[in-house]
Amino acid sequence: MKFDDKIPIYYQIKNYIYRQIIVGELAPGDKLPAVRQLAVNLTVNVNTVQRALGELISEKIIEPQRGKGNFVTEDQGTIEKLKKLLITQQLQELYENLHQLNVTDTEIVSYLQDYIAKRKQVQ
């Protein structure tokens, strides 16, 4: 994976793992690769991976099991909440960008509907 060097790497690692969980690449209860393996896969520092995992643990997205490694939470509620959070982030960005172009709320809805309809035709 390619990192944006302007954004803290630990933050990008967290987002990467969030996405893997949401799309199901990492299923509930799955074991994460060992810290060093993750670092090698992502070509990042071990300390940075540790920091990212530390935050994911305190957010209860992953659960450490002593001597066994880190596992994706099996709590569906936590995963649902995470998914909602990421969707909201995307929507917020879209909403703010469109507002800066002076697009009103009603227009946003109709533009989105038109866009989705067009995308369907292309497919």
Added chain:
Amino acid sequence: MTNTIEIKNLNYRKNYRSILEDVNLTIESGKTVGLLGENGAGKTTLMRLIAGVAKGASGKITVANQDGVPEKKSVISFSEQLNGFSSNMRIDKIIRFYEDVYPDFSTKKYNEMAGFLQIDEGLRLSALSRGMKEKLVIGLTLSRDTKVYLLDEPFGGIDSMTRKKIIQSIIKWKSDDAVILVSDHYVSEIASILDEVVIIKDRTIYTQKSAEEIRSKYAEGIEQYYESIYEGNDIDD
């Protein structure tokens, strides 16, 4: 966290010319640190002073609580050590030499790295491409079990695939408490593995910063930050 490298009031002159002035630097155990600076800024000199290869500086350099030169040499693995070999020497002979001279050299670790990096040991030193030579240097340097690894510009003039392999092997084989000090003037490729950057400018340590702090505080890439310092666009703390 303990300090692995401590440099206090280091001054170094060569041929009546001041090379390094009033250098103070502390590096904690376990850190991977990028030593950045223009060509001729003094990066190699600083590494040679830390390793005890260059002599005659004033001030104090302590490495893993050692300040005598022989003691320091036993806790530091320096990439420059390969320069002493004759160019027609075969690689397998060089490996035997490392096994004989360094009690902390692990043949097992070397073989693992050599397999990963695909080092061809039947060749002579002079037959190696630039990239293959750097792979060998990394393999030999990291196969010693020491507290500090000094890697002097390991990425000069090599292709991006080789660079990636070398970076991966650094991540893979660095022990948790070891310090890696890696010098470069080409930052973006190694930025993602650095805990800290130390920038040498005007014969001294201009700044020492955490890599993640540069990203979060200035929303800048390491390369950008480094360039802004050399171009004189100082950023206020």
